[in-house]
Amino acid sequence: MASLSTSISKGLLHSPELREYMLETVVYPREPELLKEIRLITSNHPRCLMATAPEAGQLIALLLKLTNAKKTIEIGVFTGYSLVLTALTIPDDGKIIAIDIDRDAYEMGLPIIKKANIEHKINFIQSSALSALDELLNKNDNRGSFDFAFIDADKVSYQKYHERMLELVKVGGIIVYDNTLWFGTVAMPEECVKETMKPNRQHIIEFNKFLAADTRVQISQVPIGDGITICWRL
Numbered sequence: 001m002a003s004l005s006t007s008i009s010k011g012l013l014h015s016p017e018l019r020e021y022m023l024e025t026v027v028y029p030r031e032p033e034l035l036k037e038i039r040l041i042t043s044n045h046p047r048c049l050m051a052t053a054p055e056a057g058q059l060i061a062l063l064l065k066l067t068n069a070k071k072t073i074e075i076g077v078f079t080g081y082s083l084v085l086t087a088l089t090i091p092d093d094g095k096i097i098a099i100d101i102d103r104d105a106y107e108m109g110l111p112i113i114k115k116a117n118i119e120h121k122i123n124f125i126q127s128s129a130l131s132a133l134d135e136l137l138n139k140n141d142n143r144g145s146f147d148f149a150f151i152d153a154d155k156v157s158y159q160k161y162h163e164r165m166l167e168l169v170k171v172g173g174i175i176v177y178d179n180t181l182w183f184g185t186v187a188m189p190e191e192c193v194k195e196t197m198k199p200n201r202q203h204i205i206e207f208n209k210f211l212a213a214d215t216r217v218q219i220s221q222v223p224i225g226d227g228i229t230i231c232w233r234l
């Protein structure tokens with residue numbers, strides 16, 4: 001059998017024409033100029049594929065608006081596509097706690113953050129996410145206080161992040177997980193998956209099963225970008 005991994009690309013619409021159609025017709029015409037600039041800057045990064053897909057970003061912005069999100073948290077910032085998107089979408093007195101171990105990537109996007117005049121909304125914490133989250137949980141007024149969370153970091157920790165998010169996000173708030181279809185590999189026979197993709201594929205398969213059984217959230221998995229799962233905190 002030919003290796004399915006050869007067809008892996010960003011986005012799950014494995015007709016490149018269909019994805020291009022969606023991007024060109026619906027996503028790019030509505031994408032703010034500053035986000036286009038972040039994409040351009042990010043294209044120079046050797047791991048540019050890590051950035052959140054613009055079509056997933058568009059849905060995240062819609063969710064932020066629908067829920068009137070003001071206090072948000074993001075795990076996995078990279079060069080800042082989802083961060084800038086969030087900061088542009090929430091109100092001027094909104095706040096984002098943005099956690100990443102990598103400050104260099106964040107600083108690539110920092111000129112755009114300054115240009116967009118959204119720096120006052122952002123509290124960037126350079127840290128391993130688990131310890132930063134545990135520190136947040138030590139302060140009682142953080143519990144149940146976040147309207148929205150976006151999780152897009154190491155897949156091995158998604159379950160641990162989830163438990164902490166359930167403490168931090170208020171009832172009625174939203175938690176979004178990125179990459180929950182992991183380039184489509186979750187549905188491929190294991191022997192067809194590239195070795196480098198196997199560990200995260202396994203973590204995501206386990207996480208999806210776990211979330212599907214978690215009665216503390218209502219969920220929907222949306223097959224855009226690399227697959228996002230939207231959780232509504234019950």
Ligand SMILES: C[S@@+](CC[C@H](N)C(=O)[O-])C[C@H]1O[C@@H](n2cnc3c(N)ncnc32)[C@H](O)[C@@H]1O
Pocket residue numbers: 050051052075076077078079080081082083099100101102105127128129130152153154157
């Ligand atoms: C997929 S990228 C995030 C993409 C970003 N949301 C965007 O729109 O460009 C994943 C990020 O998670 C960060 N990361 C990975 N493991 C982490 C950890 N344990 N704690 C904090 N950040 C982590 C990486 O440094 C990387 O920047």
